[in-house]
Amino acid sequence: MPWRVGPARRSAGERPDPYRVWLSEVMLQQTTVAAVREYFRRFTARWPDVAALAAAPDADVMAEWAGLGYYARARNLLKCARAVVADHGGVFPDTAEGLRALPGIGPYTAAAVAAIACDEPAVVVDGNVERVVARLWAVRTPLPAAKPELVRLAGRLTPALRPGDHAQAMMDLGATICTPRNPVCALCPVSEFCDARAEGIAADLPRKAPKAEKPQRLGFAYVAVDAQGGVLLERRPEKGLLGGMAGFPGSVWDTAPAPAPPFAADWREAPSAVRHTFTHFHLTLRVFVANVGGAGFTPRADFHPAALPTVMRKVWDAAQAVLVPQRSV
DNA sequence: CAGGCGTGGGC
DNA sequence: TGCCCAAGCCT
Numbered sequence: 001m002p003w004r005v006g007p008a009r010r011s012a013g014e015r016p017d018p019y020r021v022w023l024s025e026v027m028l029q030q031t032t033v034a035a036v037r038e039y040f041r042r043f044t045a046r047w048p049d050v051a052a053l054a055a056a057p058d059a060d061v062m063a064e065w066a067g068l069g070y071y072a073r074a075r076n077l078l079k080c081a082r083a084v085v086a087d088h089g090g091v092f093p094d095t096a097e098g099l100r101a102l103p104g105i106g107p108y109t110a111a112a113v114a115a116i117a118c119d120e121p122a123v124v125v126d127g128n129v130e131r132v133v134a135r136l137w138a139v140r141t142p143l144p145a146a147k148p149e150l151v152r153l154a155g156r157l158t159p160a161l162r163p164g165d166h167a168q169a170m171m172d173l174g175a176t177i178c179t180p181r182n183p184v185c186a187l188c189p190v191s192e193f194c195d196a197r198a199e200g201i202a203a204d205l206p207r208k209a210p211k212a213e214k215p216q217r218l219g220f221a222y223v224a225v226d227a228q229g230g231v232l233l234e235r236r237p238e239k240g241l242l243g244g245m246a247g248f249p250g251s252v253w254d255t256a257p258a259p260a261p262p263f264a265a266d267w268r269e270a271p272s273a274v275r276h277t278f279t280h281f282h283l284t285l286r287v288f289v290a291n292v293g294g295a296g297f298t299p300r301a302d303f304h305p306a307a308l309p310t311v312m313r314k315v316w317d318a319a320q321a322v323l324v325p326q327r328s329v
Numbered sequence: 330c331a332g333g334c335g336t337g338g339g340c
Numbered sequence: 341t342g343c344c345c346a347a348g349c350c351t
Contacts, residue, residue: 028347069335
């Protein structure tokens, strides 16, 4: 990964920049490396250190995070950066315990940053490590009940020397070889020590509690565009789904919402509804469009669909089918 | 403390 | 296609 410090520079005594390690680890929470790479590049180009990020306007950071998901991470990212500047002189704490006290840094991220950036032999346990350890010791207890046991076992493997490299090696092993389905045991460097492999149950571990079915929800979204191409946007409340992000006005999203246009107009329905799946429900949005102006519209020059969360970008895309073409300003 | 909280990719 | 999920945290 581009933000890593390679072995040559490591052996020269160079440590990774804690700011970059922290930023990458927060972005990687529940998110794949492929999805993170470009976001990491843009964030570090625009805000090269924690002081620069701390000084950034909220809306700029939320817009840059748009599309990456779990937007509470972006809100906590800013809170954390500002806390580091305000309470720690602009320097990240150099222990897992100190890091853990900051917003958006939980047990995993605190341990990962401490191990990678500070050489602290912290026990780093993410989903990959849980899987690798559960297989090595053939732990049959389902998650999340097995978590404390898996942390204990992971601690047995954690070395005093190069704990950061160890943590990343464990996670890379889980991401590339000891995968959730079809683990490639033939390529695994520790297959001879793996109890699950010996028992022929590697692919069945770790066991997990069954997940609840996602309910269907419905909603109405309204795209108003004025004669100059300006659009009506609103900022969503700080807490809850898509908190703090920009979006189009609309109804609540539940089983039988009432239409909720922001004002009376000749609303025309887009031919195709938007379908989108969130963590805990499926959503179908009917999209309505009107070519009208009004107060508070965002000028076309300030409107960037890429700064919208993905579900809202889908609404914008669906609206194009019934938008009267605008003359460019 | 179980559930809320996004998204894109892989199979 | 639809379902699985991925380097979790917060309340």
